Amino acid sequence: MARIATLITDMFEDMEFTSPKEALETHGHTVVTIDKEGSKAVRGKQGEARVEIEYGISDVNPEDFDALFIPGGFSPDLLRDDDRVVAFAKSFMNAMKPVFAICHGPQLLITARAIEGRDITGYKSIRVDLENAGAKFHDQEVVVCQKQLVTSRTPQDLHAFNREIVNLLEEKGL
Template sequence: MAKVATLITDMFEDIEFTSPKEALEEAGHTVVTIDTEGNKAIRGKQGEARVEIDHGIDDVKPDDFDALFIPGGFSPDILRADDRVVAFAKKFMSDMKPVFAICHGPQLLITARSLDGRDITGYKSIRVDLENAGAKYHDEEVFVCQKQLVSSREPKDLPAFNREIVNLLKEKEL
Protein backbone atom coordinates (compact mmCIF):
# COMPACT_ATOMS: atom_id res chain seq x y z
CA MET A 1 0.00 0.00 0.00
CA ALA A 2 1.10 3.55 -0.70
CA LYS A 3 2.45 6.09 1.73
CA VAL A 4 0.98 9.42 0.61
CA ALA A 5 2.67 12.71 1.55
CA THR A 6 0.12 15.49 2.04
CA LEU A 7 1.35 19.08 1.84
CA ILE A 8 -1.07 21.09 3.95
CA THR A 9 -1.25 24.15 6.20
CA ASP A 10 -3.89 26.38 7.77
CA MET A 11 -6.77 27.55 5.60
CA PHE A 12 -7.02 24.36 3.51
CA GLU A 13 -10.46 23.58 2.08
CA ASP A 14 -11.79 21.18 4.73
CA ILE A 15 -13.64 18.68 2.53
CA GLU A 16 -10.85 18.68 -0.07
CA PHE A 17 -8.61 17.11 2.58
CA THR A 18 -11.01 14.99 4.61
CA SER A 19 -12.82 13.30 1.71
CA PRO A 20 -9.72 12.16 -0.27
CA LYS A 21 -7.96 11.17 2.99
CA GLU A 22 -10.91 8.95 3.85
CA ALA A 23 -10.96 7.40 0.35
CA LEU A 24 -7.21 6.71 0.46
CA GLU A 25 -7.34 5.19 3.93
CA GLU A 26 -10.35 3.03 3.04
CA ALA A 27 -8.27 1.66 0.16
CA GLY A 28 -5.50 0.77 2.63
CA HIS A 29 -3.10 3.66 2.00
CA THR A 30 -1.37 5.76 4.66
CA VAL A 31 -1.85 9.55 4.56
CA VAL A 32 0.95 11.58 6.19
CA THR A 33 0.51 15.32 6.80
CA ILE A 34 3.44 17.68 6.22
CA ASP A 35 3.66 21.43 6.89
CA THR A 36 6.56 23.86 7.18
CA GLU A 37 6.84 22.80 10.83
CA GLY A 38 5.70 19.65 12.59
CA ASN A 39 4.18 19.02 16.01
CA LYS A 40 1.21 21.34 15.64
CA ALA A 41 -2.45 21.37 14.65
CA ILE A 42 -3.98 23.30 11.76
CA ARG A 43 -7.55 24.24 10.84
CA GLY A 44 -9.48 24.25 7.62
CA LYS A 45 -10.89 27.52 6.32
CA GLN A 46 -14.45 26.37 7.01
CA GLY A 47 -13.52 25.59 10.63
CA GLU A 48 -14.84 22.03 10.28
CA ALA A 49 -11.55 20.12 10.18
CA ARG A 50 -8.65 20.16 12.62
CA VAL A 51 -5.56 18.28 11.46
CA GLU A 52 -2.52 17.18 13.44
CA ILE A 53 0.65 17.68 11.41
CA ASP A 54 2.76 14.53 11.35
CA HIS A 55 6.04 16.08 10.15
CA GLY A 56 7.73 19.35 9.34
CA ILE A 57 9.17 19.64 5.82
CA ASP A 58 12.75 19.37 7.13
CA ASP A 59 11.98 15.95 8.65
CA VAL A 60 10.92 14.21 5.42
CA LYS A 61 12.26 13.41 1.96
CA PRO A 62 10.24 12.78 -1.21
CA ASP A 63 11.90 9.37 -1.49
CA ASP A 64 10.12 8.34 1.75
CA PHE A 65 6.76 8.48 -0.06
CA ASP A 66 4.98 6.84 -2.97
CA ALA A 67 2.61 9.70 -3.88
CA LEU A 68 1.84 13.36 -3.16
CA PHE A 69 -1.55 14.90 -2.29
CA ILE A 70 -2.17 18.67 -2.36
CA PRO A 71 -5.60 19.76 -1.05
CA GLY A 72 -7.01 23.11 -2.12
CA GLY A 73 -8.14 26.21 -0.28
CA PHE A 74 -5.58 28.88 0.62
CA SER A 75 -3.09 26.26 1.85
CA PRO A 76 -1.26 25.71 -1.49
CA ASP A 77 -0.79 29.45 -1.99
CA ILE A 78 0.64 29.83 1.52
CA LEU A 79 2.91 26.80 1.14
CA ARG A 80 4.35 27.83 -2.22
CA ALA A 81 6.11 30.74 -0.54
CA ASP A 82 8.43 28.18 1.10
CA ASP A 83 11.21 26.97 -1.22
CA ARG A 84 11.56 23.71 0.75
CA VAL A 85 7.92 22.80 0.11
CA VAL A 86 8.20 23.76 -3.57
CA ALA A 87 11.30 21.56 -4.00
CA PHE A 88 9.52 18.67 -2.26
CA ALA A 89 6.56 18.88 -4.67
CA LYS A 90 8.82 19.34 -7.71
CA LYS A 91 10.66 16.08 -6.94
CA PHE A 92 7.41 14.07 -7.19
CA MET A 93 6.67 15.63 -10.56
CA SER A 94 10.17 15.13 -11.96
CA ASP A 95 10.25 11.52 -10.69
CA MET A 96 6.80 10.90 -12.28
CA LYS A 97 5.39 9.70 -8.95
CA PRO A 98 1.61 10.02 -8.51
CA VAL A 99 0.52 13.57 -7.65
CA PHE A 100 -3.05 14.48 -6.66
CA ALA A 101 -4.07 18.17 -6.70
CA ILE A 102 -7.56 19.60 -6.29
CA CYS A 103 -8.94 23.13 -6.66
CA HIS A 104 -6.07 25.53 -5.84
CA GLY A 105 -3.65 22.63 -5.24
CA PRO A 106 -1.97 23.10 -8.65
CA GLN A 107 -0.70 26.52 -7.49
CA LEU A 108 2.12 24.69 -5.73
CA LEU A 109 2.97 22.87 -8.97
CA ILE A 110 2.97 26.16 -10.89
CA THR A 111 5.58 27.57 -8.51
CA ALA A 112 7.55 24.32 -8.85
CA ARG A 113 7.60 24.94 -12.62
CA SER A 114 6.34 21.41 -13.17
CA LEU A 115 3.36 21.91 -15.47
CA ASP A 116 4.85 22.90 -18.83
CA GLY A 117 3.32 20.62 -21.47
CA ARG A 118 1.06 18.86 -18.97
CA ASP A 119 -2.74 18.47 -19.03
CA ILE A 120 -4.57 19.59 -15.90
CA THR A 121 -7.70 21.02 -14.37
CA GLY A 122 -8.16 23.20 -11.32
CA TYR A 123 -10.35 25.90 -9.87
CA LYS A 124 -11.50 28.32 -12.57
CA SER A 125 -9.72 31.31 -11.00
CA ILE A 126 -6.31 29.70 -11.60
CA ARG A 127 -6.98 28.67 -15.20
CA VAL A 128 -4.92 31.53 -16.67
CA ASP A 129 -2.12 30.83 -14.19
CA LEU A 130 -2.08 27.18 -15.28
CA GLU A 131 -2.04 28.15 -18.95
CA ASN A 132 0.73 30.71 -18.32
CA ALA A 133 2.72 27.90 -16.68
CA GLY A 134 2.50 25.97 -19.97
CA ALA A 135 -0.27 23.56 -19.00
CA LYS A 136 -3.27 22.69 -21.15
CA TYR A 137 -6.38 23.37 -19.07
CA HIS A 138 -9.37 21.01 -19.19
CA ASP A 139 -12.68 22.12 -17.70
CA GLU A 140 -13.60 18.63 -16.47
CA GLU A 141 -14.45 17.18 -13.06
CA VAL A 142 -11.24 15.15 -13.05
CA PHE A 143 -8.29 14.87 -15.39
CA VAL A 144 -5.54 12.24 -15.31
CA CYS A 145 -2.35 13.24 -17.14
CA GLN A 146 0.22 10.60 -18.17
CA LYS A 147 -1.08 8.16 -15.53
CA GLN A 148 0.66 10.34 -12.93
CA LEU A 149 -1.06 13.68 -12.27
CA VAL A 150 -4.69 13.62 -11.09
CA SER A 151 -6.48 16.97 -10.79
CA SER A 152 -9.98 18.25 -10.08
CA ARG A 153 -11.67 21.64 -9.98
CA GLU A 154 -13.69 21.95 -6.76
CA PRO A 155 -15.48 20.12 -3.93
CA LYS A 156 -18.36 18.92 -6.13
CA ASP A 157 -15.77 16.96 -8.16
CA LEU A 158 -14.59 14.96 -5.14
CA PRO A 159 -16.33 11.68 -6.03
CA ALA A 160 -14.51 11.56 -9.39
CA PHE A 161 -11.23 12.79 -7.87
CA ASN A 162 -11.33 10.19 -5.09
CA ARG A 163 -12.14 7.43 -7.56
CA GLU A 164 -9.22 8.33 -9.83
CA ILE A 165 -6.60 8.75 -7.09
CA VAL A 166 -7.48 5.34 -5.66
CA ASN A 167 -7.55 3.78 -9.15
CA LEU A 168 -4.15 5.24 -10.05
CA LEU A 169 -2.53 3.85 -6.91
CA LYS A 170 -4.17 0.47 -7.54
CA GLU A 171 -2.92 0.52 -11.14
CA LYS A 172 0.61 1.32 -9.98
CA GLU A 173 0.30 -1.34 -7.23
CA LEU A 174 1.76 0.91 -4.57
Template sequence: MAKIATLITDLFEDIEFTSPKEALEEAGHTVVTIDKEGNKAVRGKQGEVRVEIDFGVSDVKPEDFDALFIPGGFSPDLLRDDDRVVAFTKSFMSEMKPVFAICHGPQLLITARSIDGRDITGYKSIRVDLENAGAKFHDEEVVVCQKQLVTSRTPQDLPAFNREIVNLLKEKDL
Protein backbone atom coordinates in the same frame (compact mmCIF):
# COMPACT_ATOMS: atom_id res chain seq x y z
CA MET B 1 -0.03 -0.01 0.08
CA ALA B 2 1.10 3.52 -0.63
CA LYS B 3 2.45 6.07 1.81
CA ILE B 4 1.08 9.45 0.73
CA ALA B 5 2.67 12.79 1.62
CA THR B 6 0.01 15.46 2.12
CA LEU B 7 1.15 19.08 1.97
CA ILE B 8 -1.27 21.06 4.11
CA THR B 9 -1.42 24.18 6.28
CA ASP B 10 -4.07 26.46 7.74
CA LEU B 11 -7.04 27.48 5.60
CA PHE B 12 -7.17 24.29 3.53
CA GLU B 13 -10.62 23.48 2.11
CA ASP B 14 -11.96 21.11 4.78
CA ILE B 15 -13.77 18.59 2.56
CA GLU B 16 -10.97 18.59 -0.04
CA PHE B 17 -8.75 17.05 2.63
CA THR B 18 -11.16 14.85 4.56
CA SER B 19 -12.92 13.20 1.61
CA PRO B 20 -9.78 12.08 -0.32
CA LYS B 21 -8.10 11.08 2.96
CA GLU B 22 -11.03 8.80 3.77
CA ALA B 23 -11.02 7.30 0.26
CA LEU B 24 -7.27 6.66 0.41
CA GLU B 25 -7.41 5.14 3.89
CA GLU B 26 -10.39 2.95 2.96
CA ALA B 27 -8.26 1.61 0.10
CA GLY B 28 -5.52 0.74 2.63
CA HIS B 29 -3.13 3.64 2.04
CA THR B 30 -1.42 5.77 4.69
CA VAL B 31 -1.89 9.55 4.62
CA VAL B 32 0.90 11.58 6.27
CA THR B 33 0.44 15.32 6.88
CA ILE B 34 3.33 17.73 6.24
CA ASP B 35 3.55 21.49 6.79
CA LYS B 36 6.41 23.98 6.90
CA GLU B 37 6.93 23.00 10.54
CA GLY B 38 5.74 19.93 12.43
CA ASN B 39 4.40 19.37 15.92
CA LYS B 40 1.29 21.54 15.56
CA ALA B 41 -2.30 21.49 14.34
CA VAL B 42 -3.89 23.36 11.43
CA ARG B 43 -7.50 24.33 10.75
CA GLY B 44 -9.60 24.22 7.63
CA LYS B 45 -11.02 27.44 6.24
CA GLN B 46 -14.56 26.34 7.10
CA GLY B 47 -13.43 25.86 10.71
CA GLU B 48 -14.86 22.34 10.78
CA VAL B 49 -11.65 20.32 10.59
CA ARG B 50 -8.52 20.36 12.74
CA VAL B 51 -5.55 18.36 11.47
CA GLU B 52 -2.51 17.31 13.47
CA ILE B 53 0.65 17.78 11.41
CA ASP B 54 2.82 14.67 11.40
CA PHE B 55 6.05 16.27 10.14
CA GLY B 56 7.69 19.51 9.12
CA VAL B 57 8.94 19.47 5.52
CA SER B 58 12.58 19.47 6.69
CA ASP B 59 11.93 16.24 8.62
CA VAL B 60 10.96 14.16 5.58
CA LYS B 61 12.33 13.24 2.15
CA PRO B 62 10.29 12.73 -1.04
CA GLU B 63 11.85 9.29 -1.48
CA ASP B 64 10.11 8.19 1.75
CA PHE B 65 6.73 8.50 0.00
CA ASP B 66 4.94 6.87 -2.94
CA ALA B 67 2.62 9.77 -3.83
CA LEU B 68 1.82 13.42 -3.09
CA PHE B 69 -1.60 14.90 -2.23
CA ILE B 70 -2.28 18.66 -2.26
CA PRO B 71 -5.72 19.71 -0.96
CA GLY B 72 -7.12 23.06 -2.08
CA GLY B 73 -8.30 26.15 -0.28
CA PHE B 74 -5.77 28.84 0.63
CA SER B 75 -3.28 26.27 1.92
CA PRO B 76 -1.37 25.73 -1.38
CA ASP B 77 -0.82 29.48 -1.79
CA LEU B 78 0.44 29.78 1.79
CA LEU B 79 2.80 26.82 1.30
CA ARG B 80 4.34 27.86 -1.99
CA ASP B 81 6.35 30.72 -0.52
CA ASP B 82 8.60 28.15 1.16
CA ASP B 83 11.41 26.88 -1.09
CA ARG B 84 11.59 23.60 0.85
CA VAL B 85 7.92 22.86 0.13
CA VAL B 86 8.35 23.79 -3.54
CA ALA B 87 11.41 21.53 -3.90
CA PHE B 88 9.55 18.68 -2.17
CA THR B 89 6.65 19.11 -4.63
CA LYS B 90 8.92 19.35 -7.68
CA SER B 91 10.64 16.09 -6.74
CA PHE B 92 7.39 14.11 -7.08
CA MET B 93 6.69 15.63 -10.49
CA SER B 94 10.27 15.09 -11.71
CA GLU B 95 10.27 11.47 -10.54
CA MET B 96 6.84 10.87 -12.15
CA LYS B 97 5.40 9.72 -8.83
CA PRO B 98 1.62 10.06 -8.46
CA VAL B 99 0.50 13.60 -7.59
CA PHE B 100 -3.08 14.49 -6.63
CA ALA B 101 -4.13 18.16 -6.54
CA ILE B 102 -7.61 19.61 -6.24
CA CYS B 103 -8.99 23.15 -6.55
CA HIS B 104 -6.11 25.54 -5.73
CA GLY B 105 -3.71 22.62 -5.18
CA PRO B 106 -2.05 23.11 -8.59
CA GLN B 107 -0.70 26.48 -7.39
CA LEU B 108 2.14 24.53 -5.79
CA LEU B 109 2.79 22.79 -9.12
CA ILE B 110 2.93 26.19 -10.86
CA THR B 111 5.55 27.47 -8.40
CA ALA B 112 7.49 24.20 -8.80
CA ARG B 113 7.56 24.90 -12.55
CA SER B 114 6.48 21.35 -13.27
CA ILE B 115 3.32 21.54 -15.40
CA ASP B 116 4.57 22.82 -18.76
CA GLY B 117 2.82 20.77 -21.45
CA ARG B 118 0.74 18.82 -18.92
CA ASP B 119 -3.04 18.30 -19.08
CA ILE B 120 -4.60 19.74 -15.94
CA THR B 121 -7.65 21.24 -14.30
CA GLY B 122 -8.16 23.33 -11.19
CA TYR B 123 -10.37 26.03 -9.74
CA LYS B 124 -11.46 28.53 -12.39
CA SER B 125 -9.64 31.46 -10.76
CA ILE B 126 -6.24 29.80 -11.40
CA ARG B 127 -6.97 28.81 -15.01
CA VAL B 128 -4.93 31.69 -16.49
CA ASP B 129 -2.08 30.97 -14.07
CA LEU B 130 -2.06 27.31 -15.16
CA GLU B 131 -2.11 28.28 -18.83
CA ASN B 132 0.65 30.86 -18.31
CA ALA B 133 2.71 28.09 -16.70
CA GLY B 134 2.36 26.11 -19.94
CA ALA B 135 -0.34 23.65 -18.89
CA LYS B 136 -3.21 22.58 -21.12
CA PHE B 137 -6.30 23.46 -19.07
CA HIS B 138 -9.44 21.30 -19.30
CA ASP B 139 -12.71 22.35 -17.64
CA GLU B 140 -13.59 18.81 -16.53
CA GLU B 141 -14.37 17.23 -13.16
CA VAL B 142 -11.16 15.20 -13.20
CA VAL B 143 -8.11 15.11 -15.46
CA VAL B 144 -5.55 12.30 -15.36
CA CYS B 145 -2.30 13.19 -17.14
CA GLN B 146 0.31 10.60 -18.12
CA LYS B 147 -0.97 8.15 -15.50
CA GLN B 148 0.72 10.33 -12.89
CA LEU B 149 -1.04 13.64 -12.25
CA VAL B 150 -4.69 13.71 -11.10
CA THR B 151 -6.42 17.09 -10.77
CA SER B 152 -9.96 18.30 -10.07
CA ARG B 153 -11.71 21.67 -9.82
CA THR B 154 -14.01 21.91 -6.77
CA PRO B 155 -15.56 19.93 -3.91
CA GLN B 156 -18.36 18.89 -6.30
CA ASP B 157 -15.71 16.92 -8.24
CA LEU B 158 -14.60 14.90 -5.21
CA PRO B 159 -16.37 11.63 -6.18
CA ALA B 160 -14.50 11.56 -9.53
CA PHE B 161 -11.24 12.78 -7.94
CA ASN B 162 -11.35 10.15 -5.20
CA ARG B 163 -12.17 7.39 -7.70
CA GLU B 164 -9.25 8.32 -9.95
CA ILE B 165 -6.63 8.72 -7.21
CA VAL B 166 -7.51 5.31 -5.78
CA ASN B 167 -7.58 3.75 -9.28
CA LEU B 168 -4.19 5.24 -10.18
CA LEU B 169 -2.57 3.81 -7.06
CA LYS B 170 -4.17 0.43 -7.78
CA GLU B 171 -2.96 0.57 -11.39
CA LYS B 172 0.58 1.37 -10.23
CA ASP B 173 0.28 -1.46 -7.69
CA LEU B 174 1.03 0.82 -4.76
Protein backbone atom coordinates in the same frame (compact mmCIF):
# COMPACT_ATOMS: atom_id res chain seq x y z
CA MET C 1 -0.14 0.05 0.19
CA ALA C 2 1.03 3.56 -0.56
CA ARG C 3 2.46 6.11 1.83
CA ILE C 4 1.13 9.48 0.71
CA ALA C 5 2.78 12.79 1.60
CA THR C 6 0.15 15.50 2.12
CA LEU C 7 1.28 19.13 1.95
CA ILE C 8 -1.18 21.09 4.06
CA THR C 9 -1.40 24.19 6.25
CA ASP C 10 -4.07 26.47 7.68
CA MET C 11 -6.97 27.56 5.49
CA PHE C 12 -7.14 24.34 3.43
CA GLU C 13 -10.56 23.50 1.99
CA ASP C 14 -11.92 21.12 4.64
CA MET C 15 -13.67 18.59 2.37
CA GLU C 16 -10.79 18.58 -0.11
CA PHE C 17 -8.63 17.03 2.61
CA THR C 18 -11.09 14.93 4.61
CA SER C 19 -12.86 13.24 1.68
CA PRO C 20 -9.74 12.07 -0.25
CA LYS C 21 -8.05 11.09 3.03
CA GLU C 22 -11.01 8.88 3.89
CA ALA C 23 -11.05 7.35 0.38
CA LEU C 24 -7.32 6.63 0.52
CA GLU C 25 -7.40 5.17 4.03
CA THR C 26 -10.42 3.02 3.16
CA HIS C 27 -8.23 1.41 0.50
CA GLY C 28 -5.39 0.79 2.97
CA HIS C 29 -3.15 3.74 2.13
CA THR C 30 -1.41 5.91 4.73
CA VAL C 31 -1.87 9.69 4.59
CA VAL C 32 1.00 11.62 6.22
CA THR C 33 0.55 15.35 6.94
CA ILE C 34 3.42 17.78 6.30
CA ASP C 35 3.64 21.56 6.81
CA LYS C 36 6.52 24.04 7.04
CA GLU C 37 6.83 23.07 10.72
CA GLY C 38 5.63 19.90 12.42
CA SER C 39 4.00 19.03 15.74
CA LYS C 40 1.09 21.45 15.52
CA ALA C 41 -2.51 21.53 14.38
CA VAL C 42 -3.97 23.39 11.39
CA ARG C 43 -7.57 24.29 10.65
CA GLY C 44 -9.64 24.24 7.50
CA LYS C 45 -11.08 27.47 6.17
CA GLN C 46 -14.64 26.26 6.86
CA GLY C 47 -13.70 25.57 10.49
CA GLU C 48 -14.91 21.97 10.22
CA ALA C 49 -11.60 20.12 10.07
CA ARG C 50 -8.64 20.21 12.41
CA VAL C 51 -5.53 18.35 11.26
CA GLU C 52 -2.53 17.33 13.33
CA ILE C 53 0.68 17.96 11.39
CA GLU C 54 2.97 14.96 11.72
CA TYR C 55 6.14 16.38 10.14
CA GLY C 56 7.81 19.63 9.24
CA ILE C 57 9.16 19.84 5.68
CA SER C 58 12.76 19.65 6.93
CA ASP C 59 12.01 16.28 8.56
CA VAL C 60 10.88 14.44 5.42
CA ASN C 61 12.41 13.07 2.24
CA PRO C 62 10.34 12.63 -0.95
CA GLU C 63 11.98 9.24 -1.47
CA ASP C 64 10.14 7.95 1.62
CA PHE C 65 6.74 8.43 -0.04
CA ASP C 66 4.90 6.80 -2.94
CA ALA C 67 2.64 9.73 -3.85
CA LEU C 68 1.87 13.39 -3.12
CA PHE C 69 -1.52 14.90 -2.22
CA ILE C 70 -2.17 18.66 -2.28
CA PRO C 71 -5.61 19.71 -0.98
CA GLY C 72 -7.01 23.05 -2.13
CA GLY C 73 -8.24 26.17 -0.38
CA PHE C 74 -5.69 28.84 0.54
CA SER C 75 -3.21 26.26 1.87
CA PRO C 76 -1.27 25.73 -1.42
CA ASP C 77 -0.73 29.47 -1.83
CA LEU C 78 0.49 29.78 1.78
CA LEU C 79 2.88 26.85 1.27
CA ARG C 80 4.42 27.88 -2.04
CA ASP C 81 6.45 30.73 -0.59
CA ASP C 82 8.72 28.13 1.05
CA ASP C 83 11.42 26.83 -1.31
CA ARG C 84 11.66 23.57 0.65
CA VAL C 85 7.98 22.81 0.08
CA VAL C 86 8.25 23.72 -3.61
CA ALA C 87 11.30 21.48 -4.08
CA PHE C 88 9.53 18.63 -2.28
CA ALA C 89 6.53 18.88 -4.64
CA LYS C 90 8.75 19.23 -7.72
CA SER C 91 10.62 16.04 -6.86
CA PHE C 92 7.40 13.98 -7.15
CA MET C 93 6.66 15.46 -10.57
CA ASN C 94 10.24 14.88 -11.77
CA ALA C 95 10.21 11.28 -10.52
CA MET C 96 6.80 10.67 -12.20
CA LYS C 97 5.35 9.58 -8.86
CA PRO C 98 1.58 10.00 -8.48
CA VAL C 99 0.53 13.57 -7.61
CA PHE C 100 -3.04 14.47 -6.61
CA ALA C 101 -4.04 18.16 -6.56
CA ILE C 102 -7.52 19.61 -6.24
CA CYS C 103 -8.90 23.15 -6.57
CA HIS C 104 -6.00 25.53 -5.78
CA GLY C 105 -3.59 22.61 -5.23
CA PRO C 106 -1.93 23.06 -8.63
CA GLN C 107 -0.64 26.49 -7.50
CA LEU C 108 2.18 24.65 -5.75
CA LEU C 109 3.01 22.86 -9.02
CA ILE C 110 2.99 26.18 -10.90
CA THR C 111 5.62 27.55 -8.50
CA ALA C 112 7.57 24.30 -8.89
CA ARG C 113 7.59 24.91 -12.67
CA ALA C 114 6.42 21.33 -13.08
CA ILE C 115 3.32 21.49 -15.30
CA GLU C 116 4.47 22.74 -18.68
CA GLY C 117 2.83 20.68 -21.42
CA ARG C 118 0.69 18.77 -18.91
CA ASP C 119 -3.08 18.26 -19.09
CA ILE C 120 -4.63 19.72 -15.95
CA THR C 121 -7.66 21.23 -14.28
CA GLY C 122 -8.15 23.33 -11.18
CA TYR C 123 -10.32 26.03 -9.69
CA LYS C 124 -11.46 28.52 -12.33
CA SER C 125 -9.60 31.45 -10.75
CA ILE C 126 -6.22 29.78 -11.42
CA ARG C 127 -6.97 28.79 -15.03
CA VAL C 128 -4.93 31.67 -16.52
CA ASP C 129 -2.06 30.96 -14.12
CA LEU C 130 -2.06 27.30 -15.21
CA GLU C 131 -2.13 28.27 -18.88
CA ASN C 132 0.64 30.84 -18.37
CA ALA C 133 2.70 28.07 -16.76
CA GLY C 134 2.35 26.10 -20.00
CA ALA C 135 -0.30 23.61 -18.91
CA LYS C 136 -3.23 22.55 -21.11
CA PHE C 137 -6.32 23.44 -19.06
CA HIS C 138 -9.47 21.30 -19.29
CA ASP C 139 -12.72 22.36 -17.62
CA GLN C 140 -13.59 18.82 -16.48
CA GLU C 141 -14.37 17.28 -13.09
CA VAL C 142 -11.17 15.26 -13.14
CA VAL C 143 -8.12 15.11 -15.43
CA VAL C 144 -5.56 12.30 -15.33
CA CYS C 145 -2.33 13.19 -17.12
CA GLN C 146 0.33 10.64 -18.13
CA LYS C 147 -0.93 8.16 -15.50
CA GLN C 148 0.71 10.38 -12.88
CA LEU C 149 -1.04 13.69 -12.24
CA VAL C 150 -4.68 13.71 -11.08
CA THR C 151 -6.40 17.11 -10.75
CA SER C 152 -9.94 18.30 -10.03
CA ARG C 153 -11.70 21.66 -9.78
CA THR C 154 -13.88 21.94 -6.66
CA PRO C 155 -15.44 19.96 -3.79
CA GLN C 156 -18.29 19.08 -6.18
CA ASP C 157 -15.75 16.97 -8.12
CA LEU C 158 -14.57 14.94 -5.11
CA HIS C 159 -16.38 11.75 -6.15
CA ALA C 160 -14.45 11.67 -9.45
CA PHE C 161 -11.18 12.84 -7.86
CA ASN C 162 -11.33 10.18 -5.15
CA ARG C 163 -12.18 7.47 -7.69
CA GLU C 164 -9.25 8.37 -9.93
CA ILE C 165 -6.62 8.73 -7.18
CA VAL C 166 -7.54 5.30 -5.80
CA ASN C 167 -7.61 3.81 -9.33
CA LEU C 168 -4.19 5.27 -10.19
CA LEU C 169 -2.57 3.86 -7.06
CA GLU C 170 -4.12 0.47 -7.79
CA GLU C 171 -2.96 0.64 -11.42
CA LYS C 172 0.57 1.38 -10.21
CA GLY C 173 0.44 -1.62 -7.84
CA LEU C 174 0.68 0.55 -4.73
